[in-house]
Amino acid sequence: MNYRSLKQRLLRTRISLTQTLQRILDINRKRKVLSHLNEIENKTVQLEEELRILNQLAFNQASLVRKYEKDLAVTDAEFG
Numbered sequence: 001m002n003y004r005s006l007k008q009r010l011l012r013t014r015i016s017l018t019q020t021l022q023r024i025l026d027i028n029r030k031r032k033v034l035s036h037l038n039e040i041e042n043k044t045v046q047l048e049e050e051l052r053i054l055n056q057l058a059f060n061q062a063s064l065v066r067k068y069e070k071d072l073a074v075t076d077a078e079f080g
Contacts, residue, residue: 010068
């Protein structure tokens with residue numbers, strides 16, 4: 001991959017990671033409110049499942065960001 005496409009992928013992945021983290025924070029806020037209101041357990045279970053999936057997604061996106069940053073560093077060293 002060339003430098004420009006790596007840079008674009010890195011930026012897109014960082015944006016996706018930021019959005020995923022924001023969704024995780026929103027779910028945590030909802031869970032906190034539900035725990036105070038003693039809401040239906042079904043909604044809590046649904047939020048837990050969504051949170052589990054988002055955490056795995058965030059982990060994968062963070063791994064990609066690290067990989068792209070490493071690849072960009074190598075590319076910079078080659079052309080630097």
